[in-house]
Amino acid sequence: MKCLCIIFLLHWFQTDIPYKSKDEFEVKLDYKFRQRPATPADTYDASGRSVQNSTDVLPYLIINIKILKANEARIKVNSNAKENIINKKLETGIDYSLDLGYTNDIKDGITANEYTILLISATKVSVNKIIIFVAEDGSFFVNGEKRGRL
Numbered sequence: 001m002k003c004l005c006i007i008f009l010l011h012w013f014q015t016d017i018p019y020k021s022k023d024e025f026e027v028k029l030d031y032k033f034r035q036r037p038a039t040p041a042d043t044y045d046a047s048g049r050s051v052q053n054s055t056d057v058l059p060y061l062i063i064n065i066k067i068l069k070a071n072e073a074r075i076k077v078n079s080n081a082k083e084n085i086i087n088k089k090l091e092t093g094i095d096y097s098l099d100l101g102y103t104n105d106i107k108d109g110i111t112a113n114e115y116t117i118l119l120i121s122a123t124k125v126s127v128n129k130i131i132i133f134v135a136e137d138g139s140f141f142v143n144g145e146k147r148g149r150l
Helices: 004-014 104-108
Strands: 025-035 058-069 073-079 086-089 097-101 115-120 126-134 138-142 145-149
Touching: 025 126, 058 104, 058 115, 073 097, 086 097, 097 104
Parallel strands: none
Antiparallel strands: 025 058, 058 097, 073 086, 073 115, 115 126, 126 138, 138 145
16 A cells, blocks of 8 residues: 555656757658558448548658757657657657658548657656647647648
C-alpha cells in the first residue's frame, strides 16, 4: 500500500515536458502523389462493411524534421498508433523523415494523426517535446500552433 501511495505522489508531482522552442527546429511538409495499391476483395472495416479503396493517384504526406539547436542526446518518435517509429542518436542539421501516409487516411483517422517527438538527454530524461497533430478538417498543428491545412 505504501508503494502505491509513493508511486501516486511521484506521478502527481511530475512536471510536464516543455515544448521545444520553435526557433530550434524546422518542420517541412513534403507532398507527393502516389497511386494507392488495390485492396483485396475480402477486406472489411471495423463495422463489417466491405472496404473498396480506389486505386487513384492521391496526395501522400511525408514530414521532414530538422533539429537546429540541441542539448539533447537522442530523438524518439511515437504516434497515437505505434510506438518507436524513430529511436536514434540525435544529430543537429539532419532531416528525420516521418512517413505519415495518404492525407485522406490521416484526416479520417485510419492511420495515425498525432506524433510525439521526444528529445532525450544523455541521462535518459525527456527534456523537450514536439507534438505534430492533424485534425479531422485537415488543420495541421505543431506544438498547438496551427501551421496550415492538408
